[in-house]
Amino acid sequence: MGTRALQKKMDQILYREQHGLLKSSNKSRALRKILANKLAIIGLVLFVAITILCVFAPLFTPYQPNSIDLRNRLAPPTFGHLLGTDQIGRDIWTRILFGGRISIFVGLGSALGAALIGVSLGTYAGYRGGLLDATVMKISEIMMSFPQIILVSILVTIVGQNLWNLMYIFILTGWSSMYRMARSQMLSIREQEYIQALRAFGISKAIIAFKHMLPNAIGPIFVNITLSTAMFILQEAALSFLGLGVPLDQPTWGNILNVAQDLTILRESWWVWLPVGVAITVFVLAINFIGDGLRDAADPTLIG
Amino acid sequence: MEKNKDILVRISNLRTYFPVKKGVFRRTVGQVKAVDGVDLEIIRGETLGVVGESGCGKTTLGKSIIQLCKPTSGKVLYAFPDGEKDLAAMNDKALDVARKRLQIVFQDPYSSLNPAFTIFGSFSDPLKKFGIKSRTDREAAVGRLLEAVNLPKDYMTRYPNEFSGGQRQRIGIARALSVDPELIVCDEAVSALDVSIRAQVLKLFKELQAERGLTYLFITHDLSVVEYISDRIAVMYLGKVVELAETQELFRNTVHPYTKALLSAIPIADLAQKKKRIPLQGDVPSPVNPPAGCPFHPRCTYCQPICRTEVPKLTAYPTGGTAEHHVACHFALDFLGGTR
Numbered sequence: 001m002g003t004r005a006l007q008k009k010m011d012q013i014l015y016r017e018q019h020g021l022l023k024s025s026n027k028s029r030a031l032r033k034i035l036a037n038k039l040a041i042i043g044l045v046l047f048v049a050i051t052i053l054c055v056f057a058p059l060f061t062p063y064q065p066n067s068i069d070l071r072n073r074l075a076p077p078t079f080g081h082l083l084g085t086d087q088i089g090r091d092i093w094t095r096i097l098f099g100g101r102i103s104i105f106v107g108l109g110s111a112l113g114a115a116l117i118g119v120s121l122g123t124y125a126g127y128r129g130g131l132l133d134a135t136v137m138k139i140s141e142i143m144m145s146f147p148q149i150i151l152v153s154i155l156v157t158i159v160g161q162n163l164w165n166l167m168y169i170f171i172l173t174g175w176s177s178m179y180r181m182a183r184s185q186m187l188s189i190r191e192q193e194y195i196q197a198l199r200a201f202g203i204s205k206a207i208i209a210f211k212h213m214l215p216n217a218i219g220p221i222f223v224n225i226t227l228s229t230a231m232f233i234l235q236e237a238a239l240s241f242l243g244l245g246v247p248l249d250q251p252t253w254g255n256i257l258n259v260a261q262d263l264t265i266l267r268e269s270w271w272v273w274l275p276v277g278v279a280i281t282v283f284v285l286a287i288n289f290i291g292d293g294l295r296d297a298a299d300p301t302l303i304g
Numbered sequence: 305m306e307k308n309k310d311i312l313v314r315i316s317n318l319r320t321y322f323p324v325k326k327g328v329f330r331r332t333v334g335q336v337k338a339v340d341g342v343d344l345e346i347i348r349g350e351t352l353g354v355v356g357e358s359g360c361g362k363t364t365l366g367k368s369i370i371q372l373c374k375p376t377s378g379k380v381l382y383a384f385p386d387g388e389k390d391l392a393a394m395n396d397k398a399l400d401v402a403r404k405r406l407q408i409v410f411q412d413p414y415s416s417l418n419p420a421f422t423i424f425g426s427f428s429d430p431l432k433k434f435g436i437k438s439r440t441d442r443e444a445a446v447g448r449l450l451e452a453v454n455l456p457k458d459y460m461t462r463y464p465n466e467f468s469g470g471q472r473q474r475i476g477i478a479r480a481l482s483v484d485p486e487l488i489v490c491d492e493a494v495s496a497l498d499v500s501i502r503a504q505v506l507k508l509f510k511e512l513q514a515e516r517g518l519t520y521l522f523i524t525h526d527l528s529v530v531e532y533i534s535d536r537i538a539v540m541y542l543g544k545v546v547e548l549a550e551t552q553e554l555f556r557n558t559v560h561p562y563t564k565a566l567l568s569a570i571p572i573a574d575l576a577q578k579k580k581r582i583p584l585q586g587d588v589p590s591p592v593n594p595p596a597g598c599p600f601h602p603r604c605t606y607c608q609p610i611c612r613t614e615v616p617k618l619t620a621y622p623t624g625g626t627a628e629h630h631v632a633c634h635f636a637l638d639f640l641g642g643t644r
Contacts, residue, residue, distance in 0.1 A: 194415065196410070212421070
């Protein structure tokens, strides 16, 4: 959708708002703006579709993700096995659906967890400044300078390989970039005169930071959450590929891709790795479209 | 000045310095002396204009009075109903009482309203804080405030980007009025507006003052604005007040060489009237390293040896009328007597 067409729609929304044709305009303005954005809607539809397929996986497949069928190894797609089977005869379609559950959970969960920690610290410390900000900043610098893969292997060695540990590590290493972004937003918003006006009223620091400043920084934060979700999904895939991520007995998109290490499979059995690659790509794209839509909807200057 | 004047704010020896930090360890290597020893009295119900060049500390003075900047030293004595109290010595909690009485209107109408909130949203938290709990009451209050600044009350559901600069500035004024303050610091409040809108907003300021008995500290660099709105004018230079007098007196009987130079820069729309301009040499010295003696001496055409060593005090001189004329110049008497 062209920028001009989008702007025209925004203008129409503004017109209707100004002429009182819409009720309770302060509630649903962001919603109307995102509904006017076609790409975001496509992204949302894909996201919801994939999520539903994964969450209600047993309804869409007769197989279990880990049931082995040695007579049907590396079978190409048929009606029985929609996307064929892998090298020990497990149904790929089933594995993609069940794998999506974990991949999406890890990606979204880690991104939201990292955002929760990073953004709340960044918002408050960025507004307060001083010692608190300097301390958190130094901690985040230490986190960022530490190679993630080493942290993962240390933790895996100490506490064992498991889904939750992977998420903890993603959150632990991911919050610092969220923190820095939220903080830098706050630093520029803090000097705005409306914030000084609130200070002149003696409004408490937490209310100023979270209620009045955060909404103005939320656009880049949404984009960052979506990008991180995509990044964590890819990281999960990469770590699973190395055998450091989710244990191999649990299907994830990364674990399914794992077998593509084998050159013969890569060359001759496209159904093993292509569908799951497409699933990852489509899902990540859908999330990015949603992120862009949210950013535009949250940007109050984009209208009018 | 009248004998029994009702002083609202008494500022004594106010200093606000900002540290200059350098290097890896952020050591403090110097201080910007934004406000450097100001003594000033603001009388209840008056408009006190503060003029000066950019960087002379007038905005910092305003912010130090309403405690948006913590002053480094000095007192800001505010006349509460139960006696004078020093705002500079109060903690945040004690200041809450004062914040109902002191408000500020900002320069930039575009950054003074939160773009993510409707007008009602921007007003809501201050009103809630000062005791209006129910939403319908707050809506009614915002409606009244908008009407007080001549805007329709249904504007409260709109976002700031739907307004013009003049409308935004009036909304900013309405916000300052929301707690029913006594003193409003107007920090370049009309400088960003174009001339016709400026006249409207100035008129609004005057009307509101008449209706509500407001006191203004009107900070501006625009001399024609300050002449129009002020009862008294304080001229600042490098963090110090150099001249303070009633508007008429200051414009008729200018004493300080700096004020003279400033006033000579006002354009006059009358070709027949010839005017001698007094151009100033050089720049304003850095407030990090203000010159010794009189801060104005490096640029002053009348500079004498004493000006380089001794800081002139702001001294009151009697005028013909009831008012006093305060000047910080060693040769004020000579200027007053017209010998120079």
